[in-house]
Amino acid sequence: MGRRLTATIAWRLPGRSGEVIDPRVVDLVGLAVAQGSLAAAARAARMPYRTAWGLIDAAERALGQRLLLLERGVGASAAPLGERLLAAREDARRVIDARRDRLDVPLAREQELTERPGLVIAASHDLVLAQLRDAWLRRFGIAVAFHGSEEAIALFVDGRVDLAGFHGMGAGSLRRGVVPADPLLGRLDAARDAILPFVVRTQGLILPRGNPAKVHGLADIAAKGLRLVNRQPGSGTRLALERLLAQSRVDPGAIAGWTREEFTHAAVAATVAAGEADVGFGVQAAAAQLGLAFVPMVDERYAFACRRRDLTDARVRAFRRLIASPAVGRVVAPLPGYRWVAADEARDRAVTPVRARALR
Numbered sequence: 001m002g003r004r005l006t007a008t009i010a011w012r013l014p015g016r017s018g019e020v021i022d023p024r025v026v027d028l029v030g031l032a033v034a035q036g037s038l039a040a041a042a043r044a045a046r047m048p049y050r051t052a053w054g055l056i057d058a059a060e061r062a063l064g065q066r067l068l069l070l071e072r073g074v075g076a077s078a079a080p081l082g083e084r085l086l087a088a089r090e091d092a093r094r095v096i097d098a099r100r101d102r103l104d105v106p107l108a109r110e111q112e113l114t115e116r117p118g119l120v121i122a123a124s125h126d127l128v129l130a131q132l133r134d135a136w137l138r139r140f141g142i143a144v145a146f147h148g149s150e151e152a153i154a155l156f157v158d159g160r161v162d163l164a165g166f167h168g169m170g171a172g173s174l175r176r177g178v179v180p181a182d183p184l185l186g187r188l189d190a191a192r193d194a195i196l197p198f199v200v201r202t203q204g205l206i207l208p209r210g211n212p213a214k215v216h217g218l219a220d221i222a223a224k225g226l227r228l229v230n231r232q233p234g235s236g237t238r239l240a241l242e243r244l245l246a247q248s249r250v251d252p253g254a255i256a257g258w259t260r261e262e263f264t265h266a267a268v269a270a271t272v273a274a275g276e277a278d279v280g281f282g283v284q285a286a287a288a289q290l291g292l293a294f295v296p297m298v299d300e301r302y303a304f305a306c307r308r309r310d311l312t313d314a315r316v317r318a319f320r321r322l323i324a325s326p327a328v329g330r331v332v333a334p335l336p337g338y339r340w341v342a343a344d345e346a347r348d349r350a351v352t353p354v355r356a357r358a359l360r
Helices: 023-035 038-045 050-064 079-100 127-140 149-157 219-223 236-248 265-273 284-289 312-321 328-332 344-349
Strands: 066-069 075-078 120-123 145-146 165-170 191-207 230-231 279-283 291-307 338-340
Touching: 023 038, 023 050, 023 066, 023 075, 023 079, 023 265, 023 284, 038 050, 066 338, 075 079, 075 265, 079 145, 120 149, 127 145, 127 265, 127 312, 127 328, 149 165, 149 236, 165 191, 165 236, 191 265, 191 312, 191 344, 230 236, 230 265, 236 279, 236 291, 265 279, 265 284, 279 284, 284 291, 291 312, 312 328, 328 338, 338 344
Parallel strands: 120 145, 120 165, 230 279
Antiparallel strands: 066 075, 165 291, 191 279, 191 291, 191 338
């Protein structure tokens, strides 16, 4: 793919012509919430702590409001303005990603302008993808927009994206004549679609440090009157929790905070860390980043759906090599509760015919 001028997001101070907030500020707020401290955010952003602190401090002075709350013994959390900025950035990214083929400007000679654009992927939120997506866009033209698993698959089925990233529980397969155990797989067509495995991750209950309420399972949430912070309807994590509650015969209506929702695993963990909820449901890695307690409930597989006819497309073949590359492995390795299976799939393809495995 040729070089392109990429559309991005900038925040301008009202009434001040030409003055914008440094784009690194919002990145630092998001990283601090996800990593648990501004120091960890600075390391992740590969900048000195003093630089990171100075950027946040300058922005807060200019805005006259706090963006980030730093509490000893608790960690970092977004102030109300910081939360609104992070949410607005996600909304803006979705708008830009949906129109990227019209917004980005190729830097190419006239005869090269017919080159096919990079892949467009609708994906359920995942910590690995959150770390990779900006680099994928810059280097490979792969646009990843976060949606719930149901919405991601719906966009894929409607032909509006090239691939869908989603996660499912337990056993399941995508074979002709077989009813999938996972309802998300039921939206796909075995004759038309294929599954590209990516990672296995552990989901469970995210709790305050030390698990003061002595929570051991889902039944304890309602029985102990704990406040839940939930994921949005249609997200794979919300579907997994609803399925586990049904299996445990726990009524969601009996859980305080059932309708309180966050869009990402990191936001769920940050809400628990800030004491605004007693329990959340999400990936182990999100709990570990903030030093929270975690009760594992289920291992689930995160995968990508693509069309079988595209398995020989150069872009999809390159994507399969990318998700099995050492660069991705280095992102997955330090995350507790994650196991990288795309590399196993690549090794299997080296000795067997190329095929997309079932989600199993």
